[in-house]
Amino acid sequence: MQVVRTISELRALRGAAAPLVGLVPTMGALHDGHLSLVRRAREECETVIGSLFVNPTQFGPNEDFSRYPRDEERDLGLFERDGTDIVFAPSVDEMYGGTPATTVTLGGIAERLEGAKRPGHFDGVATVVTKLFNIVQPDRAYFGQKDAQQLRVIRTFVRDLDIPVEVVGCPTVREPDGLALSSRNVYLDDDHRAQALSLSRGLDRATAALEDGVRDAETLRRLVLDEIEAQPLAEIDYVSLADSGSLEEFEGDVTGEVVLSMAVRFGATRLIDNVTLTS
């Protein structure tokens, strides 16, 4: 496995790499969710490139950029273990040196839910992913469905800008008790950790209700809210039941493919989770 720090080194290696080339973009703090993407890329591609970059432009001023967990040595070991060929680990200066003036911005889908709660977040994501795609020029890029809205935002700008990359969404990986894997789970103390299970329990309850024929959006959202509101340390940012394509909230009966998603804070730690359902 080769670790490169500069765009020019990455491009030189990329130019000589055998196709298909698969990219797994990460902010490090790797867990089995990320590694499931690496393994999927390893199965499907001749060359697997991982990236390791905590992107400052997708964090808000009061968010956890500075304390975001970083352990490069561990991350590189995990990338290598699961068969990564090249890791691109640039500095902030390498990625944003000079005075960048350009942003990839999205309306619509990027303005709801996470976009409403974290202004500028998806512009930061879209811009850095566009840069990574232009630097690495992968044939395929792998992202987790845990970040459901991010995946839709990426598919949207890839389509709108005609970027020649196939975006592959991979299932959320969970702990045995249901908690979705997240780099931010390390922040949780024991009480938070126990109460955080209400997110996946809520998703499970709503999924079961939908399977039993419940169609009313507010009733389904209420099942999730009841689970989470029963946790004294949980502060809900949102619980959403939205159209899978547009992420517009349902009123009345749900139809077609829907995304049930939420963001909940436990102390300073903000967790998200979601499930895609077909009604």
Place this chain on the structure above:
Amino acid sequence: MQVVRTISELRALRGAAAPLVGLVPTMGALHDGHLSLVRRAREECETVIGSLFVNPTQFGPNEDFSRYPRDEERDLGLFERDGTDIVFAPSVDEMYGGTPATTVTLGGIAERLEGAKRPGHFDGVATVVTKLFNIVQPDRAYFGQKDAQQLRVIRTFVRDLDIPVEVVGCPTVREPDGLALSSRNVYLDDDHRAQALSLSRGLDRATAALEDGVRDAETLRRLVLDEIEAQPLAEIDYVSLADSGSLEEFEGDVTGEVVLSMAVRFGATRLIDNVTLTS
């Protein structure tokens, strides 16, 4: 020469094209300025691709999108005459079908001069050129220096987004009497045409003064303004003397590489011109 209308056809041809691949993006209404780009690409590249697309998103609501001159048959003949291999001539629906949500936006350099007078113009340019670059994936792309600010905007987002395309700027082509070639020159009646020569005369006077040692920015701008203000049909949008890199206006003495540029309306026709000087 092959003419293709769809992104998928273009990609199929591009995949089989010999490198280097040169792209000459145009809105049609070709004149010798455009064709100088085609000939330059023909000299430097194995495969020359021209594009022909009047991009609606770079026109303001009160601008000349609907009446912009269109004569595809003539344009295709000229592309072919000067050695173009492939012309990409998509419909608006092919380029912007569905409901696109994504824009490539620039601050700074894109907000001054043309950007101030034509809000949204450079977002439209940056977005469509990004799309063309992603569709064609050229090694080099050729643009005229007549659109001085556009060239800087394109260099800026190509750098900021790490787009792997070499941007080549080519000299403005002029009529024997000095008028810069422009697709919009066809709108000019005889009086406008005669008075429009004040733009290049103004540039010449300021160039000569700078060569004679005049350094004061306001004095140099005044020389240009005097030429143009002497034309009864001319309405000046701006006359600018700015730093070549940032396009920030000079106050006091100019230093380094500077761009002298202007936009002037004659009736409904808006002309631009510029020269880059080293003080």
